[in-house]
Amino acid sequence: MARDLQLRRADLIENPTARVPICLVLDNSPSMSGEIEMGSLTEQTNPRPIDELNAGLKLFIKELQEHEIARYSAEVAVVTFSSKPEQLVDFDSITETKLPAITVEEVGGTCLGTAVDSALKLLDRRKREYKDAGVDYFQPWLVIITDGRPTDFSHLEVAPRVADLVRSKKLTIFPIGVGKGSDLLALEMFSPSRKPLRLKELRFKEFFEWLSQSVTVVSQSMPGEAIKLPLDKISDWGTLD
Amino acid sequence: MRSYIKVAGSSVTGLAHQAKGLPCQDKFKVYRAKDRKSAGIALADGAGSSLFSQIGAESVTTCVIPYVKDNFNSLISNPEEAREKIVSYLLFRLGSLALKNKVHITELACTLLFVYIERTKKAARFIAGHIGDGVIASSAKKEVTILSAPTRGEYANTTYFVTSEGVIPFCKIFTGLLQLPASFMIMSDGAAETLFVRKTTQINRAYYHQMLGWCDRYPQEKITAALRKNLEKGIFREVSGDDCSICLMKVT
Numbered sequence: 370m371a372r373d374l375q376l377r378r379a380d381l382i383e384n385p386t387a388r389v390p391i392c393l394v395l396d397n398s399p400s401m402s403g404e405i406e407m408g409s410l411t412e413q414t415n416p417r418p419i420d421e422l423n424a425g426l427k428l429f430i431k432e433l434q435e436h437e438i439a440r441y442s443a444e445v446a447v448v449t450f451s452s453k454p455e456q457l458v459d460f461d462s463i464t465e466t467k468l469p470a471i472t473v474e475e476v477g478g479t480c481l482g483t484a485v486d487s488a489l490k491l492l493d494r495r496k497r498e499y500k501d502a503g504v505d506y507f508q509p510w511l512v513i514i515t516d517g518r519p520t521d522f523s524h525l526e527v528a529p530r531v532a533d534l535v536r537s538k539k540l541t542i543f544p545i546g547v548g549k550g551s552d553l554l555a556l557e558m559f560s561p562s563r564k565p566l567r568l569k570e571l572r573f574k575e576f577f578e579w580l581s582q583s584v585t586v587v588s589q590s591m592p593g594e595a596i597k598l599p600l601d602k603i604s605d606w607g608t609l610d
Numbered sequence: 611m612r613s614y615i616k617v618a619g620s621s622v623t624g625l626a627h628q629a630k631g632l633p634c635q636d637k638f639k640v641y642r643a644k645d646r647k648s649a650g651i652a653l654a655d656g657a658g659s660s661l662f663s664q665i666g667a668e669s670v671t672t673c674v675i676p677y678v679k680d681n682f683n684s685l686i687s688n689p690e691e692a693r694e695k696i697v698s699y700l701l702f703r704l705g706s707l708a709l710k711n712k713v714h715i716t717e718l719a720c721t722l723l724f725v726y727i728e729r730t731k732k733a734a735r736f737i738a739g740h741i742g743d744g745v746i747a748s749s750a751k752k753e754v755t756i757l758s759a760p761t762r763g764e765y766a767n768t769t770y771f772v773t774s775e776g777v778i779p780f781c782k783i784f785t786g787l788l789q790l791p792a793s794f795m796i797m798s799d800g801a802a803e804t805l806f807v808r809k810t811t812q813i814n815r816a817y818y819h820q821m822l823g824w825c826d827r828y829p830q831e832k833i834t835a836a837l838r839k840n841l842e843k844g845i846f847r848e849v850s851g852d853d854c855s856i857c858l859m860k861v862t
Contacts, residue, residue: 373823373824374828374839376821376846502820
């Protein structure tokens with residue numbers, strides 16, 4: 370049954386706090402396992418990117434849960450992608466949530482565009498649920514993290530739509546590349562006003578810490594107030610190419 | 611917005627009734643005219659103390675909407691008279707049924723909630739009626755109101771039934787004109803335990819909008835299936851062990 374056909378003891382009804390919906394679009398292709406082929410040998414990097422990503426996510430949720438306003442305001446969904454996208458976590462309150470660990474897919478690929486398209490659909494549906502329930506919401510956030518380059522052409526169709534949403538202030542986007550293999554030019558197509566950043570080493574924890582602080586800023590903002598994200602702290606985890 | 615009329619309904623047996631091997635005593639009927647200009651929903655909750663109340667509930671839900679449809683103009687022009695006419699007709703039907711089955715009419719005791727609408731270009735004329743507990747809610751242009759709250763006796767487990775002595779004054783009739791889009795929801799007391807806030811006599815708006823929002827996006831069959839699934843488990847089961855029924859109707 371489609372999720373919007375389910376009546377849930379919903380937080381949407383009992384919690385009037387304005388929401389910040391955050392959709393994380395995360396690459397879980399085989400390269401995130403950190404195995405690098407060296408001729409006939411495979412070298413295992415230590416730590417593994419996927420483990421660092423999971424640790425960062427765990428910290429992200431924990432920090433949000435510990436904040437007295439953000440815990441009622443932030444809602445997180447997760448879409449993973451490799452050869453195809455998968456909706457791993459649907460939008461819901463994070464007050465009690467425990468995200469499942471992301472595992473690396475066996476089949477490789479980077480279907481960036483279709484994954485982002487799935488995220489847009491999730492965000493659209495959640496916004497409709499907010500409207501139906503009379504719950505206010507902030508501009509949705511879309512975080513894209515990938516260590517590869519697109520292996521299909523779907524991003525060529527989806528990226529301009531995302532860019533339009535960003536320009537019309539209907540979406541805030543954070544495109545992040547991991548490692549030297551990530552295609553920042555492809556990510557840039559989604560983000561007309563904010564250059565994609567490359568994660569320093571595997572500083573997922575620092576990135577997600579920054580993200581939770583940013584969500585906290587938004588969750589506490591008042592109508593009409595200019596939102597100032599902690600941009601000075603970006604250098605802790607990211608670099609511009 | 612695309613213009614449509616949609617109706618859907620569902621009833622499920624309460625856990626308490628299931629445990630005792632009792633049938634579902636809630637019955638409902640939904641109607642939509644082929645020309646999409648009129649529609650109706652009706653729901654009745656059979657009295658737990660009456661032996662064949664589910665048969666009484668089936669009977670009144672089957673006959674009330676066709677009766678109101680056939681007599682719509684005369685009924686809507688005189689709501690006071692409508693009350694007497696509708697109750698008399700229902701008692702006649704139940705009386706005949708009782709006679710045929712050689713039982714006392716009170717063994718067919720049930721509540722009744724119904725709404726019938728006829729659409730004009732930008733509005734819907736309606737008649738709604740209510741005897742006993744359960745709730746009728748309506749919405750026009752997104753404003754949700756309680757058209758009729760439960761009528762209870764002195765004690766929580768007492769209410770009025772179609773077959774109650776001197777029931778006519780306790781049959782509430784509502785008529786009116788609603789700007790489109792308009793919607794109605796009727797529910798038995800089992801479902802009302804979840805959706806209706808007795809203290810404020812308000813319905814839970816979020817659930818109301820969510821369910822009526824389905825009409826904008828899904829065909830009737832899917833809405834009916836969703837109603838059933840939601841009544842079978844989840845929020846309704848958590849609150850009530852009683853039979854639960856809901857009917858929806860939306861006109862745009």
